[in-house]
Amino acid sequence: xxxxxxxxxxxxxxxxxxxxxxxxxxxxxxxxxxxxxxxxxxxxxxxxxxxxxxxxxxxxxxxxxxxxxxxxxxxxxxxxxxxxxxxxxxxxxxxxxxxxxxxxxxxxxxxxxxxxxxxxxxxxxxxxxxxxxxxxxxxxxxxxxxxxxxxxxxxxxxxxxxxxxxx
Amino acid sequence: xxxxxxxxxxxxxxxxxxxxxxxxxxxxxxxxxxxxxxxxxxxxxxxxxxxxxxxxxxxxxxxxxxxxxxxxxxxxxxxxxxxxxxxxxxxxxxxxxxxxxxxxxxxxxxxxxxxxxxxxxxxxxxxxxxxxxxxxxxxxxxxxxxxxxxxxxxxxxxxxxxxxxxxxxxxxxxxxxxxxxxxxxxxxxxxxxxxxxxxxxxxxxxxxxxxxxxxxxxxxxxxxxxxxxxxxxxxxxxxxxxxxxxxxxxxxxxxxxxxxxxxxxxxxxxxxxxxxxxxxxxxxxxxxxxxxxxxxxxxxxxxxxxxxxxxxxxxxxxxxxxxxxxxxxxxxxxxxxxxxxxxxxxxxxxxxxxxxxxxxxxxxxxxxxxxxxxxxxxxxxxxxxxxxxxxxxxxxxxxxxxx
Numbered sequence: 099x100x101x102x103x104x105x106x107x108x109x110x111x112x113x114x115x116x117x118x119x120x121x122x123x124x125x126x127x128x129x130x131x132x133x134x135x136x137x138x139x140x141x142x143x144x145x146x147x148x149x150x151x152x153x154x155x156x157x158x159x160x161x162x163x164x165x166x167x168x169x170x171x172x173x174x175x176x177x178x179x180x181x182x183x184x185x186x187x188x189x190x191x192x193x194x195x196x197x198x199x200x201x202x203x204x205x206x207x208x209x210x211x212x213x214x215x216x217x218x219x220x221x222x223x224x225x226x227x228x229x230x231x232x233x234x235x236x237x238x239x240x241x242x243x244x245x246x247x248x249x250x251x252x253x254x255x256x257x258x259x260x261x262x263x264x265x
Numbered sequence: 266x267x268x269x270x271x272x273x274x275x276x277x278x279x280x281x282x283x284x285x286x287x288x289x290x291x292x293x294x295x296x297x298x299x300x301x302x303x304x305x306x307x308x309x310x311x312x313x314x315x316x317x318x319x320x321x322x323x324x325x326x327x328x329x330x331x332x333x334x335x336x337x338x339x340x341x342x343x344x345x346x347x348x349x350x351x352x353x354x355x356x357x358x359x360x361x362x363x364x365x366x367x368x369x370x371x372x373x374x375x376x377x378x379x380x381x382x383x384x385x386x387x388x389x390x391x392x393x394x395x396x397x398x399x400x401x402x403x404x405x406x407x408x409x410x411x412x413x414x415x416x417x418x419x420x421x422x423x424x425x426x427x428x429x430x431x432x433x434x435x436x437x438x439x440x441x442x443x444x445x446x447x448x449x450x451x452x453x454x455x456x457x458x459x460x461x462x463x464x465x466x467x468x469x470x471x472x473x474x475x476x477x478x479x480x481x482x483x484x485x486x487x488x489x490x491x492x493x494x495x496x497x498x499x500x501x502x503x504x505x506x507x508x509x510x511x512x513x514x515x516x517x518x519x520x521x522x523x524x525x526x527x528x529x530x531x532x533x534x535x536x537x538x539x540x541x542x543x544x545x546x547x548x549x550x551x552x553x554x555x556x557x558x559x560x561x562x563x564x565x566x567x568x569x570x571x572x573x574x575x576x577x578x579x580x581x582x583x584x585x586x587x588x589x590x591x592x593x594x595x596x597x598x599x600x601x602x603x604x605x606x607x608x609x610x611x612x613x614x615x616x617x618x619x620x621x622x623x624x625x626x627x628x629x630x631x632x633x634x635x636x637x638x639x640x641x642x643x644x645x646x647x648x649x650x651x652x653x654x655x656x657x658x659x660x661x662x663x664x665x666x667x668x
Binding site for chain 1: 315316319321323324325327328359484486487488489490500502507508591593599600601602604611613615617625626628630634635638639667668
């Protein structure tokens with residue numbers, strides 16, 4: 099089994115994509131990159147098909163919401179190169195008014211439901227997705243419940259406010 | 266009165282019929298709905314609907330301290346809850362940089378492998394029930410009870426276990442737990458062998474499962490399959506071997522792989538995995554003998570809950586207990602992905618932490634959710650009776666599917 103180190107991977111990606119991909123860090127050994135939605139399809143396809151990287155396995159797609167950032171919605175991909183046993187995390191941040199990103203379901207079949215779930219919970223619209231419908235929640239729901247503006251509990255409750263705990 | 270057409274044997278019947286298979290259909294063992302278009306008994310197309318028991322676990326987790334997330338995890342795959350519990354605790358330990366003592370690792374392996382056996386024995390015996398062989402099911406089911414009794418000794422509960430703590434276990438394994446474990450190790454192989462004799466070379470069982478719902482390795486990888494159903498297609502991917510956690514790298518075990526990717530291969534892979542799990546438990550017991558018997562958690566008072574007795578009688582312990590439960594102790598502002606080999610495949614926890622009292626974001630990579638999406642596409646062209654067998658062999662657990 100050929101082993102691709104994180105350093106090799108950083109080098110390869112920066113050679114090919116230079117300023118289009120930013121290295122965010124390496125938390126707990128897992129390389130994390132950020133890119134834009136214009137590059138994401140090309141980057142994912144290249145990572146999957148390049149003979150030296152071979153990230154053939156899509157582990158996961160999900161999203162995160164940072165309401166205070168200019169680009170609040172982040173779409174997060176976890177890929178795994180089964181051949182080299184290396185993982186990589188890729189993030190794409192989107193503006194609130196324009197939450198479109200190309201689908202990855204034409205690269206991996208498995209992306210279909212993962213993207214539907216991300217759409218259902220965060221409202222990210224995956225352009226080109228063959229069947230972008232809600233998956234876990236009811237179809238006529240209007241909110242995207244994992245966004246931070248939808249609190250879990252009744253906002254009128256005061257017994258759990260931080261100031262009661264000295265914060 | 267409406268005139269219904271009367272068909273004879275030679276008339277072509279072009280009209281398709283729609284079958285709502287579920288939810289809670291007796292053939293589907295759970296809340297699964299599939300709207301199938303049937304041409305006679307053959308499935309022409311299908312649409313799977315999920316979300317019937319969606320409980321918003323990811324949202325709830327954003328509002329709970331780490332300890333209070335444990336009960337959410339064991340309600341994912343409730344057939345092997347300890348794996349979920351410990352997967353979560355290991356994720357938190359990775360985040361906090363906690364090293365667990367070897368004895369904790371070995372005890373965890375024992376419990377996780379028992380859970381895997383409990384999960385696989387249900388799956389395989391129910392598969393046999395679906396082919397008409399109920400005897401084996403009753404026979405092995407008794408041993409799932411034996412496993413639950415071991416859980417009960419270790420943590421006090423049976424199905425939703427809430428087993429373990431950050432850094433180890435809540436209490437040490439007592440002598441009764443070990444006695445029950447040794448009894449299980451002695452008796453279960455005999456039963457497992459007998460179950461194998463009943464099914465493995467059984468003509469009916471083979472006819473019903475062989476070459477049914479066969480999937481190629483390429484398709485399985487493209488659909489992000491993991492666990493026994495992926496290995497049945499010939500792909501040698503097991504998280505325990507590829508990215509070892511919990512000292513799995515010290516153990517000698519094989520990752521069984523299948524050849525055809527059909528229902529029979531999945532059965533064989535699960536069956537072989539149970540033998541390997543027994544092997545792992547035996548090895549863990551030998552390794553345990555070399556470790557001090559009183560260690561069952563890491564020395565991390567900032568995150569390990571103090572014993573209840575101390576909480577009632579000791580001010581210091583009470584303060585620590587309060588601080589831990591309320592999430593008062595600072596945690597690193599970073600993100601972590603940790604995965605374990607669950608009963609159905611790679612169970613991943615993606616935790617984004619902002620140093621607050623709860624995760625900023627927690628995502629569960631649930632193998633059942635990802636494995637099930639191929640069900641409808643792969644059912645096309647299949648007989649309805651085969652589609653039922655196929656569902657059993659995928660071992661989709663509704664709790665994990667919907668989260």
